[in-house]
Amino acid sequence: MKFDPNEIKESAKKDFEKTWSETSRLLVGERSFKFPKRRGKKHLITIYSDKAGDILLEMGFDEVVLKPIWEDQHVRLQYGPEAPAILDRLYYLATLPRPDIGLSDSKKKMIRHKIGGFDRFDELQEILKDYKRENIVGGEDFTEALVTRLGITTEDAHYLINDVFFELKNIKPKSSSLTLLSHITTAWFPTLQAIQDKKGLPVMLFTTGWRFRREQREDATHLRAHYNLSMVVMDENLNIEDGKYITEEFFSRMGYEVEFRPKPNNPAYYAPGTNYEVFVKHPEMGWVEVTEIGMYSPIALANYDIKYPVFNSGPGLGRIIMLSENISDIREVHFPEMYVELHLSDEQIGGMISIDKLPETPTGKEIAKAIIDTCEKYGNEPSPCRYDAWEGEICGEKIKVYIVEPEENTRLCGPAVLNEVVVHDGSIFGVPRTKKYEELFEKGFKTNIRFVDGFAGLAAHEIEQGCDETRIRMARSPSDVNIMVDPVAVRYVQGKNKKIDIRGPVFTTVKVER
Structure with missing residues (x-):
């Protein structure tokens, strides 16, 4: 999930503890991370x-x-x-000297007001002595001691440190002989x-x-x-x-x-x-x-x-x-x-282009390959027509996967189905391997990703999820053919006034019989 930093900062200024707690909900859920299909770069x-x-x-x-x-x-x-x-x-290294922190009546009143029913002041005083004597090693350990030994929440410990123990706010670093x-x-x-x-x-x-x-x-x-x-x-x-x-x-x-x-x-x-x-x-x-x-x-x-x-x-x-x-x-x-101002070569841009949704099971991957093979073999067959691509069992259920085009006077697949993604001179294109684009393929970086590869990956992924039909008509953007361009590459290409031209008539439908 993408954050709105300004909204979070404004909310935290008004109530840090509430915002701290509420924003944690943005960070839980089912696993969705996928490792990129690339090797990392050394410094x-x-x-x-x-x-x-x-x-x-x-x-x-x-x-x-x-x-x-x-x-x-x-x-x-x-x-x-x-x-x-x-x-x-x-x-020279400096450290913050630890102050004596007392528990005055006014501090006790503040604590009782915030933490209802709190009466463990003797234990709190012992914690403060341990902190001063450095029996408590670091700042995080101090917070942990307050929480575990007093039985209070982390939010309450933050209140004690930030609002009650004012002595902690006015400490000045003291230099040592360490360098x-x-x-x-x-x-x-x-x-x-x-x-x-x-x-x-x-x-x-x-x-x-x-x-x-x-x-x-x-x-x-x-x-x-x-x-x-x-x-x-x-x-x-x-x-x-x-x-x-x-x-x-x-x-x-x-x-x-x-x-x-x-x-x-x-x-x-x-x-x-x-x-x-x-x-x-x-x-x-x-x-x-x-x-x-x-x-x-x-x-x-x-x-x-x-x-x-x-x-x-x-x-x-x-x-x-x-x-x-x-x-x-x-x-x-x-x-x-x-x-360093960002500079991406065609190869680097190409490395930031991938297929978005892919099948996760061996059977799903087999289905995706079968869809690709069928489109390659029969994609130019006149319609209406239907060609079976795969038959077998997935998730305990027998199914038949086929590619179909019911309309007359067209083809099983649209003319752009075999278009390939190529990066040339900072622009991203989806074009067929024809003489017209021969120079583009010779001079540009070939990603080896075709529209059919993205479509087949999506169809197989959805079949794993129980879907009975996946259809793509006219592609007008990379996402229409299940191709993902990293946002960094998108910003770079657009910032250089270059093109992202991945579009064309795909017109391919995959259906499932159960």
């Missing part, structure tokens, strides 16, 4: 992340998942005197510290994950959260030339030629003289920076008691995707649903 980031990951696995790297939340002390240990400037880019991962390096040092005596050398690790940075704005080149790839190699005699070799090998397998340029101002966690910007050659844009590499400073490593040299590289997945896919906006890489 670009997943495609390139998988490609890079497979290459690294082949090179001998192990994949790890790194913690996304760390104490800010790790930035201080790694960056030394540069840490204050780096901390400015981090997001979201801004540089994946932050997580590499403690991870390497933990495993340096557990794995044999060389230790070769990679990860993919989100990085969070306090950008002043989000635009075509800046995001506050973006997905990235990072790798480290730890070995006893490792140096920056080894790191360059590893980088060249990785990007070569990704399909790129690389160039290294010394970075004039490297971060303190890299050793001086080992920090390089890495550029790849693009056929149109020339040399484009995609990552930087470096050897971790022995000082930063010593702060974690790490005994071996460590090489690090963080190839920018977003930058690589932008270059490979000719995308100019980093937001379109990560969040295409929000930033």
Whole structure:
């Protein structure tokens, strides 16, 4: 069922609990969902992340998942005197301190007025103490405790939280020393510290994950959260030339030629003289920076008691995707649903066209095929005429299915019955395979859906439901021949001033004798 958002919002403003309860009725009933006959689509980031990951696995790297939340002390240990400037880019995590919630006489009066006969104030006070002491973990648990321990409804619990316990409305977040991962390096040092005596050398690790940075704005080149790839190699005699070799090998397998340029101002966690910007050659844009590499400073490593040299590289997945896919906006890489203008190819539009109602049983599917075969074989026979299509038992009842045309001077089926649905240049057509439309079939996307396929599916579906006759006369829209075009495709085609031209004289009747 399609919702009216404006109506629901207005109703919720007047009475949230009543609207909350009443709208739930829109979401119950018999199962009607059908899986679409298509394969889902991967996100670009997943495609390139998988490609890079497979290459690294082949090179001998192990994949790890790194913690996304760390104490800010790790930035201080790694960056030394540069840490204050780096901390400015981090997001600190804050939580809401839990207030003392008392039960004054006025609050008790409000509760009694709303919840008639309520007298479990001692138990309620215990719940409030448990909440303050964090014996109740989360907000949902608080609501559940009120409902289960007091024996009240969820609506009543909402009333207590929103109207009675006013202290909950005025809480201000309190910052902690925990930060979201801004540089994946932050997580590499403690991870390497933990495993340096557990794995044999060389230790070769990679990860993919989100990085969070306090950008002043989000635009075509800046995001506050973006997905990235990072790798480290730890070995006893490792140096920056080894790191360059590893980088060249990785990007070569990704399909790129690389160039290294010394970075004039490297971060303190890299050793001086080992920090390089890495550029790849693009056929149109020339040399484009995609990552930087470096050897971790022995000082930063010593702060974690790490005994071996460590090489690090963080190839920018977003930058690589932008270059490979000719995308100019980093937001379109990560969040295409929000930033990319919809563009559908003929093939994509065709994939959004399907037969609506179909038989569900093996017998029903057999009937549908028999109807199609009969229409193909006898559709041009002059009328009046009748041709039996199928005879057998369905749902415990013997039936005979036949196609009939009682009128004189016509045909068993109309001339459009074998029309096929083709998508060409953004328009949807239902046309016959004749010389007139030869170019359309050659250049367009063929859905392999014909009017007869849709009609037969509908007839067999209705026979399963106990119907004795299914008739289609002149088709004027896709639904007339049981063909469904996804609303997204309809809006797209119409928005581009293209056509949906699925029409024609079908004039076919299926009947059942019981």
